[in-house]
Amino acid sequence: MPDIQIPSIDLGVSLQLLIIFGGAMVLLLADLFSGEGNKRIVGYIALLFVVGAAAAGVPYWDAPRSTFNGMLVLDNFALTLNWIFLLSTAITILISLEYLPRQGIERGEYYALLLFALGGMMLLAQGTDLIVLFLGLELLSITLYVLAGFAYPRLSSEEAAMKYLLIGAFAAGFLVFGIALLYGATGTSSLAGIANKLGSGLAADDVAFMLAGAALVIIGFGYKISMAPFHMWTPDVYEGSPTPVAAFMSVGTKGAGFAALARLLLVALGSQYATWGLILAILAAVTMVIGNVSAVAQTNVKRMLAYSSIGHAGYILMGVLSAGSPAAANRGIEGFLFYLLAYSLTNLGAFAVLIALEQRGEAAWSLDDFAGLWHRQPFLAIAMALCMFSLAGVPPTAGFWGKFYVFTAAWEAGLQWLAVVGVITSAIAAFFYLRIIVQMFMRDPVREISPSLDRNLMIGVGLAALGVIVFGISPTPVIDLVQGSVLALSR
Amino acid sequence: MLAHYAFIGVFFIAAASFPILPLIGAYFLRPSRPTEVKLDTYECGLEAIGDIWVQFKVQYYLYALAFVVFDIEVVFLYPWAVAFNQLGLFALVEMAIFLFILIGGLVYAWRKGALEWV
Numbered sequence: 001m002p003d004i005q006i007p008s009i010d011l012g013v014s015l016q017l018l019i020i021f022g023g024a025m026v027l028l029l030a031d032l033f034s035g036e037g038n039k040r041i042v043g044y045i046a047l048l049f050v051v052g053a054a055a056a057g058v059p060y061w062d063a064p065r066s067t068f069n070g071m072l073v074l075d076n077f078a079l080t081l082n083w084i085f086l087l088s089t090a091i092t093i094l095i096s097l098e099y100l101p102r103q104g105i106e107r108g109e110y111y112a113l114l115l116f117a118l119g120g121m122m123l124l125a126q127g128t129d130l131i132v133l134f135l136g137l138e139l140l141s142i143t144l145y146v147l148a149g150f151a152y153p154r155l156s157s158e159e160a161a162m163k164y165l166l167i168g169a170f171a172a173g174f175l176v177f178g179i180a181l182l183y184g185a186t187g188t189s190s191l192a193g194i195a196n197k198l199g200s201g202l203a204a205d206d207v208a209f210m211l212a213g214a215a216l217v218i219i220g221f222g223y224k225i226s227m228a229p230f231h232m233w234t235p236d237v238y239e240g241s242p243t244p245v246a247a248f249m250s251v252g253t254k255g256a257g258f259a260a261l262a263r264l265l266l267v268a269l270g271s272q273y274a275t276w277g278l279i280l281a282i283l284a285a286v287t288m289v290i291g292n293v294s295a296v297a298q299t300n301v302k303r304m305l306a307y308s309s310i311g312h313a314g315y316i317l318m319g320v321l322s323a324g325s326p327a328a329a330n331r332g333i334e335g336f337l338f339y340l341l342a343y344s345l346t347n348l349g350a351f352a353v354l355i356a357l358e359q360r361g362e363a364a365w366s367l368d369d370f371a372g373l374w375h376r377q378p379f380l381a382i383a384m385a386l387c388m389f390s391l392a393g394v395p396p397t398a399g400f401w402g403k404f405y406v407f408t409a410a411w412e413a414g415l416q417w418l419a420v421v422g423v424i425t426s427a428i429a430a431f432f433y434l435r436i437i438v439q440m441f442m443r444d445p446v447r448e449i450s451p452s453l454d455r456n457l458m459i460g461v462g463l464a465a466l467g468v469i470v471f472g473i474s475p476t477p478v479i480d481l482v483q484g485s486v487l488a489l490s491r
Numbered sequence: 492m493l494a495h496y497a498f499i500g501v502f503f504i505a506a507a508s509f510p511i512l513p514l515i516g517a518y519f520l521r522p523s524r525p526t527e528v529k530l531d532t533y534e535c536g537l538e539a540i541g542d543i544w545v546q547f548k549v550q551y552y553l554y555a556l557a558f559v560v561f562d563i564e565v566v567f568l569y570p571w572a573v574a575f576n577q578l579g580l581f582a583l584v585e586m587a588i589f590l591f592i593l594i595g596g597l598v599y600a601w602r603k604g605a606l607e608w609v
Contacts, residue, residue, distance in 0.1 A: 025595055032602040 010067035023049030024115035031108025046111035081125035094460035121256035160240025175220025181213030224257035238306035247351030273324035288314030325413035339402035349464030372445035383465040397472035
């Protein structure tokens with residue numbers, strides 16, 4: 001019998017993943033042994049693991065390495081994304097801590113599921129193999145199906161979970177089929193391997209399979225990032241899901257989907273930019289128009305944020321696809337990462353304000369409920385105003401720099417028309433973002449709502465709003481971070 | 492290379508016609524004298540009781556999930572046991588971690604009451 005070789009595994013690469021997955025399992029057990037009605041402790045432990053994982057990544061900066069036969073890497077690109085995801089999750093935990101008991105849906109599994117989803121997101125950021133990407137996406141999706149229905153027995157929540165499950169399973173089908181075709185055409189599932197194979201030229205028959213596979217994979221990820229025309233599920237699912245979960249989904253799935261898509265497009269299919277560049281540019285333009293124009297018609301702020309998140313997917317996609325062009329290779333990635341960070345902070349902040357307005361059994365998400373918020377809760381009103389300015393891309397907020405970055409990238413990539421579409425849709429978007437600000441500061445309260453602002457929620461909102469304004473006034477540290485992340489992305 | 496797919500096409504057509512043609516032939520050849528008993532749903536020769544659309548107890552699924560815990564355990568334990576001599580300490584530790592994770596799952600199911608039939 002031949003000797004069995006144990007592969008040498010560099011656990012450092014998966015250290016953050018191990019902490020998060022180990023943490024999730026610890027949380028499941030912690031849930032068992034913590035008393036009923038006192039699940040906050042589980043949330044605090046989760047927070048501890050998230051902070052620990054973020055710290056564990058620090059020594060690996062500027063030391064790219066890969067393991068598991070090159071299936072998993074930890075380069076600066078992945079590390080930056082991991083940090084963004086960890087930050088988003090930490091804020092999500094903070095804004096969930098009091099929300100769950102207030103809504104009567106405090107169940108200990110919540111935090112474990114959040115961490116599993118986070119692990120899936122990190123796998124998507126670190127994976128350099130189609131199989132790992134699929135695994136990460138499924139891990140992320142399956143936990144989110146459960147989380148979307150977490151407000152059981154509220155019917156709208158179950159409806160959201162069901163819709164998300166059906167659409168998600170459908171999207172996974174596209175993805176798997178695409179992966180199979182890509183593998184069939186190139187004979188490898190490794191992203192770098194595919195790039196090599198494409199570089200040395202494919203047989204004419206295989207090119208058709210490769211293109212079909214690439215298209216199907218892009219469609220599969222397109223669902224996750226809610227790119228038009230695969231965005232239909234987004235408003236319904238966000239509206240029905242518990243608000244912190246909607247917040248998490250709007251930044252988490254999107255960020256992770258984009259991370260995987262970026263690696264796939266730029267590493268594996270980088271040589272095919274001429275084929276996918278224009279198609280994705282058109283889809284990005286359509287996404288921006290549909291998301292922002294539909295948002296204008298919404299009077300429910302939660303739905304409006306859902307549509308606006310579709311619009312923002314278009315802007316982020318603009319950064320990713322610009323990176324495919326050699327002229328804007330670095331600028332695109334930088335824009336993508338900067339925009340993702342700015343958008344994550346801003347959207348979490350905006351959703352956190354919704355959480356404060358949401359009472360048990362009654363959702364106060366109509367535009368009128370924001371009227372006069374300034375007089376009742378100046379802190380919330382200012383935080384919301386900052387987030388709205390940032391989403392609209394008004395300086396000096398982080399959102400402005402994000403938009404500036406991706407528009408420059410598109411311009412340098414020779415997609416001037418796309419940048420123009422972006423600017424026009426931003427102007428449309430400014431209308432409905434500023435409408436909320438007008439409501440908050442210039443109108444009198446329409447009906448009596450007492451926002452519930454607890455300490456943890458306040459920290460969550462404060463962190464997000466502070467990030468938005470600080471990175472808006474001095475974006476240099478973030479710019480340094482994202483510029484460092486580009487260089488490591490192996491081409 | 493696309494020509495190779497012609498074989499698959501021929502195979503597919505042949506495979507599809509194999510059951511369909513006899514059915515069509517039988518349709519024209521056989522006598523047709525339906526009675527109530529003949530048209531009844533076949534259920535192991537017993538008389539069918541009730542509707543097919545009944546509610547399943549959701550607990551069957553919990554048992555199925557708990558079963559997966561042990562099933563997966565065996566899938567990995569068996570090859571490990573066969574190659575135990577060559578794998579050494581590394582695999583022993585790996586397997587211990589793996590088993591602890593599975594035990595965690597079992598403890599979770601147990602404490603949550605998934606193993607009790609209600």
